[in-house]
Amino acid sequence: MTEKKIIAVAGATGAQGGGLVRAILSDPSSGFTARALTRDAGSDKAKALARLGAEVVAADLDDLESMKRAFKGAYGAYCVTFFWAHFSPEKELAQATAMAQAAKHAGVQHVIWSTLEDTRKWVPLSDSRMPTLMGKYKVPHFDAKGQADQVFTELGLPVTLLLTSFYWDNFIYIGMGPKKGPDGRLAITLPMGDKKLPGIAAQDIGRCALGIFKKGRELIGKTVGIAGEHLTGAQMAAAFTKALGQEVRYNEVPPEVYRSFGFPGAEDLGNMFQFKRDFEQYFCGARNLGVARALNPSLETFDQWLARNKSRIPLE
Numbered sequence: 001m002t003e004k005k006i007i008a009v010a011g012a013t014g015a016q017g018g019g020l021v022r023a024i025l026s027d028p029s030s031g032f033t034a035r036a037l038t039r040d041a042g043s044d045k046a047k048a049l050a051r052l053g054a055e056v057v058a059a060d061l062d063d064l065e066s067m068k069r070a071f072k073g074a075y076g077a078y079c080v081t082f083f084w085a086h087f088s089p090e091k092e093l094a095q096a097t098a099m100a101q102a103a104k105h106a107g108v109q110h111v112i113w114s115t116l117e118d119t120r121k122w123v124p125l126s127d128s129r130m131p132t133l134m135g136k137y138k139v140p141h142f143d144a145k146g147q148a149d150q151v152f153t154e155l156g157l158p159v160t161l162l163l164t165s166f167y168w169d170n171f172i173y174i175g176m177g178p179k180k181g182p183d184g185r186l187a188i189t190l191p192m193g194d195k196k197l198p199g200i201a202a203q204d205i206g207r208c209a210l211g212i213f214k215k216g217r218e219l220i221g222k223t224v225g226i227a228g229e230h231l232t233g234a235q236m237a238a239a240f241t242k243a244l245g246q247e248v249r250y251n252e253v254p255p256e257v258y259r260s261f262g263f264p265g266a267e268d269l270g271n272m273f274q275f276k277r278d279f280e281q282y283f284c285g286a287r288n289l290g291v292a293r294a295l296n297p298s299l300e301t302f303d304q305w306l307a308r309n310k311s312r313i314p315l316e
């Protein structure tokens with residue numbers, strides 16, 4: 001029997017990495033085995049991955065030596081950073097650099113870097129349509145990821161750049177779900193006008209990543225963009241209405257109103273949605289539904305995601 005190839009997965013206890021670890025472990029014929037990286041191998045989430053069959057390895061993105069050890073002997077590495085854990089683009093860039101250096105040191109044969117656009121290529125800092133944030137960013141949680149693409153390519157790594165999409169899971173976890181307005185009616189609030197937002201079930205990102213690894217060398221040196229569907233606010237509201245059995249409206253607000261909501265990251269997200277709205281054609285075009293489905297035939301539509309998750313959506 002041929003030895004299985006190890007895929008080392010950063011953020012294995014989280015959404016993207018967890019999706020990939022589970023996808024690998026539920027596909028015994030893939031030829032891959034999962035090494036789950038976590039800062040705490042004793043956590044409940046890490047133990048659950050071990051029970052599923054993952055090799056759990058302690059590593060911290062802030063500790064280069066631990067990353068070198070974690071990538072040692074691996075065929076593949078899934079690299080992702082965690083902006084919302086610290087709100088620092090500089091830290092994201094440093095952590096991406098550490099992963100790239102560790103992958104180089106370990107001689108990893110296929111790296112996937114979970115990235116997003118450096119929006120400053122479309123909206124330079126001098127463009128006043130949206131405010132510059134943190135001194136040198138337009139969309140802080142996008143820009144440093146896009147900047148880090150170069151770190152992976154300049155090291156000469158065999159890398160696939162994976163452009164991800166808005167998780168529909170945000171409707172469960174980060175307060176973006178339908179909320180009752182002063183009139184008592186439910187609405188989702190987005191500053192997208194009538195433009196389409198590429199979205200995806202978070203777990204499908206990992207499943208698509210497995211599809212990329214399965215392609216061997218074919219997607220090395222390529223950028224692959226994925227989404228489950230491209231939907232307008234009105235289309236998502238209609239899907240919520242159907243799934244929940246009660247009316248959900250689309251509350252369209254201007255980006256400047258969204259930026260002023262005051263929750264942590266509101267300005268960053270306001271700029272992000274404005275970028276997606278103003279560059280809809282590019283942004284949707286870069287996230288091809290057919291490509292995503294070919295990589296992951298079980299890719300969920302929004303209706304399917306809602307059917308699976310509707311009881312978990314808090315209706316405030």
Ligand SMILES: NC(=O)c1ccc[n+]([C@@H]2O[C@H](COP(=O)([O-])OP(=O)(O)OC[C@H]3O[C@@H](n4cnc5c(N)ncnc54)[C@H](OP(=O)(O)O)[C@@H]3O)[C@@H](O)[C@H]2O)c1
Nearest residue numbers: 011013014015016038039060061081082083164165166167
């Ligand atoms: N929400 C969206 O719609 C969306 C869409 C596209 C892209 N993204 C991007 O996705 C990224 C986050 O990925 P995710 O959603 O998969 O994350 P997540 O679910 O929040 O999981 C984060 C995991 O990262 C691990 N972690 C945190 N800091 C670490 C460190 N210093 N070293 C090693 N591991 C660390 C934690 O694991 P342990 O505690 O076990 O170490 C945690 O389980 C963000 O950068 C975000 O911008 C989000």
